[in-house]
Amino acid sequence: MDLDALIRWLELFRDRVVADEERLTALDSAIGDADHGANMARGATAVTERLAAAPPATAEAFGTTTGMALVSTVGGASGPLYGTFFLRFGAAAGQVATLDGAAFASALRAGLDGVVARGRAERGDKTMVDALAPAVAAFEAASDDVPAASAAAAAAAREASAATAPLIARKGRASYLGERSAGHVDPGSESTALLFAALEEAVGRGAEEAS
Template sequence: MSATLDQLTDWVRRFAAEVHEHRDELTRLDAAIGDADHGSNLDRGMTAVVAALDAEPQPSAAALFKKVGMTLVSTVGGASGPLYGTLFLRVATSAGEVTELDGPAFAKALRAGLEGVVARGKAEAGDKTMYDALSPAVDALDAALADGDPLAEALRAAAAAAAAGRDATIPLVARKGRASYLGERSAGHQDPGATSVTMLVAAAADALA
């Protein structure tokens, strides 16, 4: 099975709805170890994304994800704007001017997004960042597709891996971003970026279910 342009657009809209619904939770998580703005910033950005898509439906996967990325970069402050913006811009470049993505193409695009996050944020496993949810999700997606699972099922595996990665950030001591200033006091708190990434992957699984 392939993800159609309608489903890819639905993914973005579902992610925006999740961020909006959990805005206060994301901000509360960020208040413990960051600037207390992850939820409000990301909600503002995704609200702007939905408004942009309402005003002008996009003709291809590349155009869709480029619009998402550029809107986030221009409307979101803090670290999440550049990181999520870069993620979607890299996804756009990988996806290309097509109207559907098969499993391997979707996985390749998501991995390109991960590589963009790494290039921008210099994060690696165990740093207590969005990487800790996104990297296991991308690996799980690749593994499930290699096993012959259809894309929808593979995305469910990816969502489960993201959730496990998110939960695994709780005991970690942050090594990147504002949270790293807290040192040992950052342990015991769930990372807000890993939390929003888990919503992103879960939204993809829902959109393609």
């Protein structure tokens, strides 16, 4: 994963979030503030604009630019959580321009740990952690083959997001609904699934261009 691939990842994430803005908002309207789609579309767009305006020279700079853009433009809890993920990702990746599978997996794990610490959430709480944790674990398990690892992570996130529907929320605004939060997919887990779907696509395109 070089810097071009990392930037492509966020560009594809922006495209997916913008395309799914209404669906994410509809999910959030059921158990939240009905703004997750708009917030994530605004944040992802800001990220790509900042990366284009000041192309990062290292993976750490990529994470810092991405994280700060998300913190400053995404409202609610999502901004600090997604921002923390990328800030920790960048700090773990360090002053390098290319990440192999193991280094990328370590950066993802650092991002996950940051989200858990910041949100004080664990799997089963009906938050983005429910999709993020299995996605990171799936990538780690296959990290010696980045395309396979990315595909596994995307599949794990997609399946785990869908599995949040029957859960009763224990964190965030959705927790105020108690049992009424069951029956709805968590919007944060769904945007996380989009993030890993974008990663799979970014890695796939890079492999095609290299062949």
